[in-house]
Amino acid sequence: MSNRTLLLQAVRLAQAGDWHAAHxxxxxxxxxxxxxxxxxxxxxxxxxxxxxxxxxxxxxxxxADFDSDSAAELDAIARWLTPE
Structure with a gap:
């Protein structure tokens, strides 16, 4: 698995509420x-x-880029990591 795939997995885990696994x-x-x-x-x-x-x-x-909207920030990271 590539680093990009694993990092996207971390984002998905965070979005699902699994802070520990994402961390x-x-x-x-x-x-x-x-x-x-x-x-x-x-x-x-x-x-x-x-x-x-x-x-x-x-x-x-x-x-402060996303203030306290962590969900929107995780979405932005997921888009960054997702190949087009």
């Missing part, structure tokens, strides 16, 4: 997209400090 996948990678997922997961968890740490490692995404 396990996201923390296994260190590329900007994995860091973005990781940031959103900590936003969902309510750990703003940790979330902002991971946003700083995304290469351009910020905590």
């Amino acid at each position: 396990q996948i996201a923390q296994a990678y260190s590329d900007p997209t994995a860091n973005w997922i990781h940031a959103v997961l900590h936003k969902i968890e309510g750990d703003r400090w940790n979330s902002e740490y991971w946003y700083a490692r995304t290469g351009g995404h910020q905590y």
